[in-house]
Amino acid sequence: MATIMTRSLPAWPGSAAVLADHPLAPLTTFGVGGSADHFAAPESTPDLIALLDAAHAAAIPITVLGEGSNVLIGDAGIRGLTIHNRVVTLEAIPANAVRAGSGVLMGRLAAWSAERGLAGLEFGVGIPGSLGGSVFGNAGCFGVEIKDVLIETNIWHDGAQSRLSNAELVFAYRHSALQALSGTPVVLDAILQAVPDGSEAIRARMTELSRQRRTTQPANPSAGSVFRNPPDDHAGRLIEAAGLKGTRCGNAQISDRHANFITNRGGATAADVAALIHRARAAVADQFNIQLETEIRFIGEGFGASP
Ligand SMILES: Cc1cc2nc3c(=O)[nH]c(=O)nc-3n(C[C@H](O)[C@H](O)[C@H](O)COP(=O)(O)OP(=O)(O)OC[C@H]3O[C@@H](n4cnc5c(N)ncnc54)[C@H](O)[C@@H]3O)c2cc1C
Structure with a gap:
C-alpha cells in the first residue's frame, strides 16, 4: 500500500537501512497487522540512538518493536518510523x-x-x-x-x-x-x-x-495473555465463565485451551482480533460487572469498528 508522509524525511544516519512500506505482521507473534511507512532494524546502540535522534529532530512519529509478542498492530499499519530493535549485546x-x-x-x-x-x-x-x-x-x-x-x-x-x-x-x-x-x-x-x-x-x-x-498454552500464534488479570481473579476464568471459550471471529479465536489467549488460526486480521477483545470485555462487564483492561498494546491504525 502506498503511504504518504506529511513531513520531509531526514537523511537517515547510521548503518541500518531504512526501508519504505515494510510488512510488520511477520515480526509479531500474532502474525497480524499492516506495514510500517518507514522501517529500520538497528543492531547497535549507537545506530539505534542515531535513528531515534533523527526521527525526533524531524518530528516523525517513532514506534519501537522488540519481538512483537505483546502487540496487536492495526491492519492499516504504522505511520512514521518503526524500529525493530536488534541490539543483542x-x-x-x-x-x-x-x-x-x-x-x-x-x-x-x-x-x-x-x-x-x-x-x-x-x-x-x-x-x-x-x-x-x-x-x-x-x-x-x-x-x-x-x-x-x-x-x-x-x-x-x-x-x-x-x-x-x-x-x-x-x-x-x-x-x-x-x-x-x-x-x-x-x-x-x-x-x-x-x-x-x-x-x-x-x-x-x-x-x-x-x-x-x-x-x-495454545500452540497457535497469539500474543500471550490478552487481558491483565483483575484483582483477585483471572481474566481467562471470567471469559470462560461468560461462555466465550472457542468463540471465533473471522480467523481469530478465543483459545479453547486458555480463554485469555486469542489465537490466529491463519489469515486473521487485526479487526478480527479487536472484535473478539471487544466481545470478551463486553460480556465480562455485563455478566460480572468487571472491566477488563488489555495487557497487549494496540499499535498503529486499522482495528475495524471495535478499537
Ligand atoms: C505465547 C506467549 C506467552 C507469553 N507469556 C508471557 C508471560 O508469561 N508473562 C509476560 O509478562 N508476558 C508474556 N507474554 C507477552 C510478551 O512476551 C511480553 O509482554 C514481552 O515482554 C514483550 O516483549 P516484546 O519484545 O515482544 O515487546 P513488543 O511486543 O515488541 O512490544 C510491547 C510493547 O513494549 C514496547 N517496547 C518494545 N521494546 C521496547 C524498548 N526497547 N523500549 C521501550 N519500549 C519497548 C513496544 O513499543 C510495545 O508498546 C507472552 C507472549 C506470548 C506470545
Whole structure:
C-alpha cells in the first residue's frame, strides 16, 4: 500500500537501512497487522540512538518493536518510523550482574546466563519477548518479574538519554513508569542482578519451566495473555465463565485451551482480533460487572469498528 508522509524525511544516519512500506505482521507473534511507512532494524546502540535522534529532530512519529509478542498492530499499519530493535549485546559484569542490550530475547538472556553459572533469570524462558519490551511491561512468569532482577536501565526519551533505577521505574503488575510517559521512551539496555549457581542446575530448572509452559498454552500464534488479570481473579476464568471459550471471529479465536489467549488460526486480521477483545470485555462487564483492561498494546491504525 502506498503511504504518504506529511513531513520531509531526514537523511537517515547510521548503518541500518531504512526501508519504505515494510510488512510488520511477520515480526509479531500474532502474525497480524499492516506495514510500517518507514522501517529500520538497528543492531547497535549507537545506530539505534542515531535513528531515534533523527526521527525526533524531524518530528516523525517513532514506534519501537522488540519481538512483537505483546502487540496487536492495526491492519492499516504504522505511520512514521518503526524500529525493530536488534541490539543483542550481553556482558557479564562484577557482582554477578549482566548488562544486556534491549533487543536480547528473554530466553537467550536466561540461556547465556546459565552457561556462565548465573541464576535468577530462568523465568525468561517463559517470555517470548525482548528485554526492552519486558522492562516496558514488567513482564514476568513463574512468580518472578523483571522488577525482581533489574538494577537499572538506560533509556532514550525525547532526544535525551538518562539512567533510571529500579525504584524510578515504579514497577507494578505488568506496568512500568515508561508506559505513562508521553512520546516514545526507549529502553536502550539494562543491568540485571543474578546469583551464582551451577550451570547444570540452572539448565534443569529452565527445561522444567519450558515443559510447564508447553502443557498450558495454545500452540497457535497469539500474543500471550490478552487481558491483565483483575484483582483477585483471572481474566481467562471470567471469559470462560461468560461462555466465550472457542468463540471465533473471522480467523481469530478465543483459545479453547486458555480463554485469555486469542489465537490466529491463519489469515486473521487485526479487526478480527479487536472484535473478539471487544466481545470478551463486553460480556465480562455485563455478566460480572468487571472491566477488563488489555495487557497487549494496540499499535498503529486499522482495528475495524471495535478499537
Ligand atoms: C505465547 C506467549 C506467552 C507469553 N507469556 C508471557 C508471560 O508469561 N508473562 C509476560 O509478562 N508476558 C508474556 N507474554 C507477552 C510478551 O512476551 C511480553 O509482554 C514481552 O515482554 C514483550 O516483549 P516484546 O519484545 O515482544 O515487546 P513488543 O511486543 O515488541 O512490544 C510491547 C510493547 O513494549 C514496547 N517496547 C518494545 N521494546 C521496547 C524498548 N526497547 N523500549 C521501550 N519500549 C519497548 C513496544 O513499543 C510495545 O508498546 C507472552 C507472549 C506470548 C506470545
